[in-house]
Amino acid sequence: MAYPGGCEIGPRPIDLHLRSLRNMGAKIEESHGFLICEATELRGTEIQLDFPSVGATENIILAAVFAKGTTVIRNAAREPEIMDLERFINAMGGRVWGAGTATIYVEGVDNFHDVEHRIIPDRIVAGTYLVAAAITKGEIHLKNVVPEHLQSVLYKLREVGCIIDADNSNIYLRAPERLLSVDSVKTLPYPGFPTDMQSQMMALMTVADGISFFIETIFENRFKHTEELIRMGANIKVDGRIALVKGVKNLTGATVKAKDLRGGASLILAALAADGKTVIENARHVERGYDNIHVELSKLGVNIIKT
Ligand SMILES: CC(=O)N[C@H]1[C@@H](OP(=O)(O)OP(=O)(O)OC[C@H]2O[C@@H](n3ccc(=O)[nH]c3=O)[C@H](O)[C@@H]2O)O[C@H](CO)[C@@H](O)[C@@H]1O
Numbered sequence: 489m490a491y492p493g494g495c496e497i498g499p500r501p502i503d504l505h506l507r508s509l510r511n512m513g514a515k516i517e518e519s520h521g522f523l524i525c526e527a528t529e530l531r532g533t534e535i536q537l538d539f540p541s542v543g544a545t546e547n548i549i550l551a552a553v554f555a556k557g558t559t560v561i562r563n564a565a566r567e568p569e570i571m572d573l574e575r576f577i578n579a580m581g582g583r584v585w586g587a588g589t590a591t592i593y594v595e596g597v598d599n600f601h602d603v604e605h606r607i608i609p610d611r612i613v614a615g616t617y618l619v620a621a622a623i624t625k626g627e628i629h630l631k632n633v634v635p636e637h638l639q640s641v642l643y644k645l646r647e648v649g650c651i652i653d654a655d656n657s658n659i660y661l662r663a664p665e666r667l668l669s670v671d672s673v674k675t676l677p678y679p680g681f682p683t684d685m686q687s688q689m690m691a692l693m694t695v696a697d698g699i700s701f702f703i704e705t706i707f708e709n710r711f712k713h714t715e716e717l718i719r720m721g722a723n724i725k726v727d728g729r730i731a732l733v734k735g736v737k738n739l740t741g742a743t744v745k746a747k748d749l750r751g752g753a754s755l756i757l758a759a760l761a762a763d764g765k766t767v768i769e770n771a772r773h774v775e776r777g778y779d780n781i782h783v784e785l786s787k788l789g790v791n792i793i794k795t
């Protein structure tokens with residue numbers, strides 16, 4: 489197989505995946521840019537992850553469901569999507585437990601049966617729409633969301649002055665007339681602030697009163713949106729994994745380029761607050777993570793066209 493792709497937000501190594509699969513009995517050779525993988529049977533084993541990687545945790549669970557014996561994953565990722573994967577596998581007849589905690593157990597089974605499963609609402613899409621309402625000083629009612637999955641984001645939105653009400657599956661947000669800056673946004677594995685919401689939160693802070701401090705701890709190169717936001721009038725200084733955002737009164741429409749998925753989303757958000765027209769090139773990046781965002785935003789009254 490080829491190496492995995494994804495947004496260019498840093499090196500994105502897969503060493504934790506490969507080491508774990510090898511420990512389970514897979515033979516994997518890396519050759520000429522490809523991975524040659526072979527296994528007649530995988531066996532359960534104890535795995536200690538150096539970092540709670542979401543992809544590696546999911547990959548190991550998937551490898552372990554039909555493996556012989558029990559697999560234990562320590563320092564596992566605790567994201568809600570891992571819990572959803574556990575529910576899905578167990579509904580099919582698998583045996584996974586511990587998802588949502590740092591230790592996950594998977595007992596291999598022989599087969600699965602059919603099942604109907606509804607995946608959890610996308611917390612990053614929900615967070616992006618909340619920021620859209622906040623940046624336009626508007627209000628929004630999101631239905632069919634899991635507020636519990638968005639606690640770190642809601643906490644920051646309250647800090648900037650938004651009034652938020654939430655129950656089991658609804659979030660209602662009303663933005664303040666003047667957005668306040670946040671002391672700091674530090675991206676962390678769940679339940680910390682998600683790296684996938686960093687650029688959207690930054691777009692919001694470009695028009696807040698005061699200085700906000702961003703620390704990106706998950707990916708080495710996830711500030712590519714900053715140079716585009718600066719083109720729109722934002723005041724941002726970046727030094728390695730740290731960005732300092734000084735809020736400005738107004739952003740101005742410009743021609744900018746989406747370099748990755750969430751960075752592209754942050755440009756759309758900035759465009760909502762900017763004076764005049766914004767053209768976002770390479771917007772295809774955004775479409776990988778949002779289902780018809782231009783249609784949804786049109787419903788909210790935005791004049792947005794996809795060409
Ligand atoms: C913890 C975290 O926030 N994970 C995010 C990560 O998941 P994704 O699964 O893509 O990434 P991981 O959680 O695996 O990566 C987190 C960190 O672990 C490192 N790493 C990962 C695998 C590996 O084999 N070796 C290694 O060193 C990565 O370089 C990165 O610094 O990006 C996705 C897309 O933006 C997000 O939806 C996830 O929430």
Ligand SMILES: C=C(OP(=O)(O)O)C(=O)O
Nearest residue numbers: 493494495684749750777
């Ligand atoms: C970077 C992202 O996705 P991927 O891991 O698919 O590149 C993302 O969802 O923000």
